[in-house]
Amino acid sequence: MHITVIGGGLVGITTAWYLLDSGHSVTLVDRAPELASEASHANGAMLHASHTEPWNTPQALGQLLRWIGRENSPLLLRPTAIPSLVGWGVGFLRYSRAHHHARNTAVNARLAVYSLRLMRELEDRVAIDYTQQHAGILKIFRSEAEMQTAHTSSALMADAGVRHEALSPAAVSDYEPALADIEGDLAGGFFYPDDASGDARIFCQRLGEAAVERGLTLRLGESVRDLRVEAGRLQTIETDHGTIDADAFVLATGAEAPRLARQVGVRLPIRPVKGYSATLPVGGIEAAPAMPIIDDGRKIVITRLGDQLRIAGTAEFTGYDRTIRPQRVRTVLEQGLANFPALTAQIDASAAEQWACLRPMTIDGPPILGESGVSGLYLNTGAGHLGWTFAAGAGRVVADMIDGRTPAIDLAGLTLNRYR
Numbered sequence: 001m002h003i004t005v006i007g008g009g010l011v012g013i014t015t016a017w018y019l020l021d022s023g024h025s026v027t028l029v030d031r032a033p034e035l036a037s038e039a040s041h042a043n044g045a046m047l048h049a050s051h052t053e054p055w056n057t058p059q060a061l062g063q064l065l066r067w068i069g070r071e072n073s074p075l076l077l078r079p080t081a082i083p084s085l086v087g088w089g090v091g092f093l094r095y096s097r098a099h100h101h102a103r104n105t106a107v108n109a110r111l112a113v114y115s116l117r118l119m120r121e122l123e124d125r126v127a128i129d130y131t132q133q134h135a136g137i138l139k140i141f142r143s144e145a146e147m148q149t150a151h152t153s154s155a156l157m158a159d160a161g162v163r164h165e166a167l168s169p170a171a172v173s174d175y176e177p178a179l180a181d182i183e184g185d186l187a188g189g190f191f192y193p194d195d196a197s198g199d200a201r202i203f204c205q206r207l208g209e210a211a212v213e214r215g216l217t218l219r220l221g222e223s224v225r226d227l228r229v230e231a232g233r234l235q236t237i238e239t240d241h242g243t244i245d246a247d248a249f250v251l252a253t254g255a256e257a258p259r260l261a262r263q264v265g266v267r268l269p270i271r272p273v274k275g276y277s278a279t280l281p282v283g284g285i286e287a288a289p290a291m292p293i294i295d296d297g298r299k300i301v302i303t304r305l306g307d308q309l310r311i312a313g314t315a316e317f318t319g320y321d322r323t324i325r326p327q328r329v330r331t332v333l334e335q336g337l338a339n340f341p342a343l344t345a346q347i348d349a350s351a352a353e354q355w356a357c358l359r360p361m362t363i364d365g366p367p368i369l370g371e372s373g374v375s376g377l378y379l380n381t382g383a384g385h386l387g388w389t390f391a392a393g394a395g396r397v398v399a400d401m402i403d404g405r406t407p408a409i410d411l412a413g414l415t416l417n418r419y420r
């Protein structure tokens, strides 16, 4: 078959890779001049099956109300975005009920564990250096209540195979000496030995090069404008450069997926949620952390990528506005660096590379994989805050579904059918 993947972020490139494995002729089209130009460009870099709780936690409504209008809060709702969130927002809060949240955490963990296993296999097959580290991930907590919540969610994820170890504050510093200065502020932490980290953009671009060597046709700088359904089947897409015919198409356009899908009558309950990152040079500075760290209370992730330190976080409901707001980046940076006073004294935070982009967030948490209801159109989108973690697994699952193979994991809770 000839298959066209629309979107060249993490999700599109891994889907294309696994479709090549099945012997298909594959084209990937992206509007940007290079792969990984949007959400996959400078994310938190964590491959974290340990962090698979959907963001609409049972505490979400209280947090949203408490943080409303506060420019330095981890979760921000901008008034201009409210009209686009009316129906979706009600559903987002409905899915925050404890039983939905627990079920969707387990669904995400199932896909994440599978995906991290595939990442290891991919690394064995394709020698890609993406500053990966297979050293596990540390989560830190400042209150006993947060530790209790982490015990509960870790137990839930353990059922899917995510191993964990609860840590005292002193044990946190043993794992990451750079946290010793704030040991007294911590209630404890958790260590997840099977998690990993690495630069998503470099991974996408290197896997893209390897895919081109295997026959992938890359059409970059080409924007898809129209999906044309004829005789009940999607056979052609129109771009700003012409048309592309294929036997099947995979929509992997991240936060843009709902706008394209709507053209053919497919409604995807996905909204863009903006996040920020700052990347700092820290080469040669001993006080810089080596471990990937999740500061749960501040909703910040901190990841070492070779000579650089990436600090990422915040969730901003602001429609499709991609503007990098310096105040938000400052918040992310300050909150991340507050954990490392010795490092902060040695760096120039104003030299940080700033980034903002939109996560494609589903109403309930898990991504949407597979059939769209329109013949010839498949979906791989909605990975929210977990697109790096899910990429290999989601790509493989969608390739399996297109080929009529039974995927290696149960798909309950991962397809569009769950909303019907």
Ligand SMILES: Cc1cc2nc3c(=O)[nH]c(=O)nc-3n(C[C@H](O)[C@H](O)[C@H](O)COP(=O)(O)OP(=O)(O)OC[C@H]3O[C@@H](n4cnc5c(N)ncnc54)[C@H](O)[C@@H]3O)c2cc1C
Pocket: 006, 007, 008, 009, 010, 011, 012, 029, 030, 031, 032, 035, 036, 037, 038, 039, 040, 041, 042, 043, 044, 045, 046, 047, 048, 222, 223, 224, 225, 252, 253, 254, 255, 256, 260, 274, 275, 276, 277, 301, 312, 313, 357, 358, 359, 360, 380, 381, 382, 383, 384, 385, 386, 387, 388, 389, 390
């Ligand atoms: C601040 C931040 C931190 C994050 N940290 C982590 C993390 O630590 N771990 C983790 O697992 N996940 C993380 N994520 C989430 C993860 O980055 C995303 O889920 C993932 O990048 C989504 O990948 P994607 O391929 O679906 O979308 P994208 O990377 O956005 O790719 C979509 C592609 O579609 C293209 N496109 C869109 N419209 C069109 C069109 N009309 N025609 C042609 N091309 C089009 C775009 O150019 C883009 O390249 C983070 C996200 C953010 C914002």
